[in-house]
Amino acid sequence: MTPTQDGLVSKKLRAAGILIILSLVVQGLSLVWNHPLAFVAFLVVGGLLLLTGLGMYVWVLLVSGESQAKTAGQTVKN
Amino acid sequence: MPPVIVLPLLVIAGIFIAVIVVRPEITVARGGKIMAFLALFIFPALLTVLGFAGHMERSKQTSFCLSCHIMGPYGRSLYVDDSSYVPAAHFQNSRIPRDHACYTCHTNYTIYGTFRDKFRGLVHAYKYYIGRPANPIRLYEPFNNRECLHCHLGARSFEQGAVHTADAQTMADIKSNKLSCVSSGCHDTIHNVEQQDKVKFWKPVQ
Numbered sequence: 001m002t003p004t005q006d007g008l009v010s011k012k013l014r015a016a017g018i019l020i021i022l023s024l025v026v027q028g029l030s031l032v033w034n035h036p037l038a039f040v041a042f043l044v045v046g047g048l049l050l051l052t053g054l055g056m057y058v059w060v061l062l063v064s065g066e067s068q069a070k071t072a073g074q075t076v077k078n
Numbered sequence: 079m080p081p082v083i084v085l086p087l088l089v090i091a092g093i094f095i096a097v098i099v100v101r102p103e104i105t106v107a108r109g110g111k112i113m114a115f116l117a118l119f120i121f122p123a124l125l126t127v128l129g130f131a132g133h134m135e136r137s138k139q140t141s142f143c144l145s146c147h148i149m150g151p152y153g154r155s156l157y158v159d160d161s162s163y164v165p166a167a168h169f170q171n172s173r174i175p176r177d178h179a180c181y182t183c184h185t186n187y188t189i190y191g192t193f194r195d196k197f198r199g200l201v202h203a204y205k206y207y208i209g210r211p212a213n214p215i216r217l218y219e220p221f222n223n224r225e226c227l228h229c230h231l232g233a234r235s236f237e238q239g240a241v242h243t244a245d246a247q248t249m250a251d252i253k254s255n256k257l258s259c260v261s262s263g264c265h266d267t268i269h270n271v272e273q274q275d276k277v278k279f280w281k282p283v284q
Contacts, residue, residue, distance in 0.1 A: 010102040013114070017099035020122050021092050027129045028088045031081040035145055036203050039133045043200070046129075050122055057118045 012060045019053030084128050091121035137196060138181040146202070148211055151271035152180075159278040162267045164260065170280055173229070187228045214271070223255045 023046045030042035094117035097104070104110035136142060144153040156169040156179060165183065168174045174182040185195050198218070205211045230236040231253075241264065242249055251257035259265050 013102040013105060013118075014099050016118060017095045017102075020118055021095050021099070024088045024092050024095075024122065024125065027125065028085055031084055031129060031132055034136065034142070036137070036142065036199070037207070039137055039196075040200060040203050042129060042133055046126070050126060054119060054122070057114075 009060050009064055012056050012063075016053045016056035016060065019049050019056065023047075023049035023053060081132060084125065084132055087121075087128070088125055091117065091125055094121065134192065134196060137199060138178050138185075140177055140179045140181075143180040146206055148206065148213075148215060149180075151274055152269050154274060154279070155269040155271055157279045157281075158270075158274075159280040160267075163270060163277075164265050164268055166280070170282075183225055185225070186222075187224055220258065221260050223252060223257075223259050226259045227253065 026046040026049060027042055030038040030046060033041075094113065098114050098117055105114045140153070143149055155163065156166055158166040161167045165179070168183070169176060169179050181195075185191050188194075202211075227236075236242060237249075242252060248257065252259065260268060
């Protein structure tokens with residue numbers, strides 16, 4: 001992985017983590033709030049944050065996996 | 079699962095994720111990768127499932143349904159002091175669990191009935207807060223005998239009731255939902271919220 005890619009992956013990983021933490025905060029708050037809107041907040045806000053965070057994390061996995069495969073390929077060639 | 083269990087798990091997962099956020103470089107090592115996978119994928123997914131189950135369970139509570147202002151008269155109808163009111167008679171005599179009163183009769187006793195009901199609940203929330211709720215509120219479809227028979231099928235009072243067994247066809251029609259329990263002139267006093275100013279209310283003994 002190049003240093004630029006490394007920085008980008010770190011940034012994305014951080015962003016994914018923050019989004020997932022936010023989704024957990026929303027989920028936690030919705031669990032202590034006994035109101036129909038809590039269910040909506042859990043599903044819509046919490047769900048969207050979680051899906052975005054998970055998506056970003058999966059992207060990080062794919063990018064780092066791809067660059068690792070490239071590095072391994074170059075090592076074999078050399 | 080109760081929030082008392084889910085909340086500490088949320089905090090623990092949050093701490094693990096915070097470690098990744100503060101020091102993403104730890105994910106270069108194999109152990110860090112595994113930790114990141116657990117913290118960023120497995121824990122949140124599991125906690126979401128647990129939270130969803132908790133919300134589903136809580137949304138079955140009578141207090142949950144009655145927390146919307148529009149449901150108030152329907153909640154009060156459970157306390158009408160008149161045994162001809164079907165929901166009141168069921169509620170007051172504990173024929174249905176009082177804390178799940180609305181759900182017990184108004185859920186759809188089919189394989190995905192609960193999920194369909196909860197989806198409708200989201201539509202209700204939308205209509206209540208953003209759209210315009212129907213006034214008076216109406217059922218989406220006529221009340222299905224299936225919901226009554228979920229409990230009454232096989233019960234002596236139902237199977238051997240004089241009117242139900244008056245002829246073989248009546249029982250067959252009730253069971254096949256051709257003859258409605260609630261709209262056939264038999265058990266047709268339901269919530270009747272329009273008449274609430276003319277009825278007495280039962281006060282439960284504390």
